[in-house]
Amino acid sequence: MFILAMIAVLVALSLAVFRALAGPNVFDRLLAANFIGTLAIMLLAVLGFLNGRPEFLDVGLVYAFLNITGTYAVLKFFRYGALGGEAPPNEEDENRKGFSGVHKT
Amino acid sequence: MIIADVISWVMIIVGSFFLVVGAIGLIRMPDIFTRMHALSVSETMGVGFLLGGMMVQAGFTLVAFKLICLFVLLFFTSPIASHAISRAAMADGVEPVLDGPEIDARSDKHDMPLEDRRKTTTAIDADEAELSASVLVEDEEIEKGEK
Amino acid sequence: MSEALINTVLLSLLACITIGIVRTRNLFGVVVLSGIYSLLIASVMMVLDAVDVAMTEASVGAGMSTVLLLGTLYLTKGHEMKAFKPPLLPLFVAIGVGAMLVYGTIDLPPFGAADQPVNQHVGPDYLARSKPETGIPNVVTSVLASYRGFDTLGETTVVFTAGIGILMLLRRRRKKDDTLREGEK
Secondary structure (H helix, E strand, O other): OHHHHHHHHHHHHHHHHHHHHHOOOHHHHHHHHHHHHHHHHHHHHHHHHHOOOOOOHHHHHHHHHHHHHHHHHHHHHHHHOOOOOOOOOOOOOHHHOOOOOOOOO | OHHHHHHHHHHHHHHHHHHHHHHHHHHHOOOHHHHHHHHHHHHHHHHHHHHHHHHHHHOOOHHHHHHHHHHHHHHHHHHHHHHHHHHHHHHHOOOOOOOOOOOOOOOOHHHOOHHHHHHHOOOOOHHHHHHHHHHHHHHHHHHHHHO | OHHHHHHHHHHHHHHHHHHHHHHOOEHHHHHHHHHHHHHHHHHHHHHOOOHHHHHHHHHHHHHHHHHHHHHHHOOOOOEOOOOOOOOHHHHHHHHHHHHHHHHHHHOOOOOOOOOOHHHOOOHHHHHHHHHHHHOOOOHHHHHHHHHOHHHHHHHHHHHHHHHHHHHHHHOOOOOOHHHOOOOOO
């Protein structure tokens, strides 16, 4: 039964990788990357049950934290233009827009 | 024991189904916001069902506790991440695709203004073409009236 | 059987992502794709039962180097320039090195073969002594934390110092707003 779940995870992984490669802008890639992070956790969990040794789920917890941290790092970079420090939030700044490849430069 | 097995199998099948559906939505939807919508909802469903099925398989062990931790973490973080991504896309100036059944998701038509997009859009049947044309005419009439 | 299937799918996806990284011109996209690459190769490590390597790869590849690459992007433009000429010489060098590596793998023993010299040296000794001497069920953990304890302590110190250094590098003063995006228009 777990082989079916594994196949589903692998199919979803392939589709998400396709979107990450084809995605017209960065946010599509980022969405796909977030989904791939979740799928990696599911792959790990299903693999543990498939091999009969489901003890390595701690790695999945680490992946989950890393996933949200990485997504937030990229998004923070987009919004504020920097990772550290406290640059002021400025959504209407036109210079910031078009950074994601949506608009032609 | 048979009942628990059946429950976990059903949950795993449902979870796998939702994961694949979410991935198909990620491929098929026309813009980032609908993709986010299709993905995050079914992702949370799929992950929840899969982890639930595994929990039933694991029984009352440390593994089940880890699975519960994973479930809680993913249940809260993945919708938040999806929301943050779409919000950042909005702030960055990505425009949602608003009309037409035949908009190619992988083209650069996001840049075009609405009228150009309508011209390049091939409507499926004549009714819809007529409809969108009439909407365009109405828009123009309204603009003239305002002037 | 299933392991071969998983490995095949993951490795072909890795190849696809590598081609995508080479072809993508938007550097943010490249950063995101390299994060995906790290996650996938960490999954491959999980399939190969190397849990510690998988954990390290995920935290260094998907976590740390994403942050470092973003910090680098802050200093540069977000778009890659077109090459002035087609990079033929690097292509040939890469193909030659790849062919040599593949040729080198032909002589390797099969994966996990127990009668090879690499598995005959100290491995059986550790396997026999680790449980009664240390009481740790995982042999890798017992080797890392007990037999090579000082080595691990040194590594941890180095990694901790590196983390502190990166934190200090990433903390900046607040800058004027218009200096942020010069040259982006």
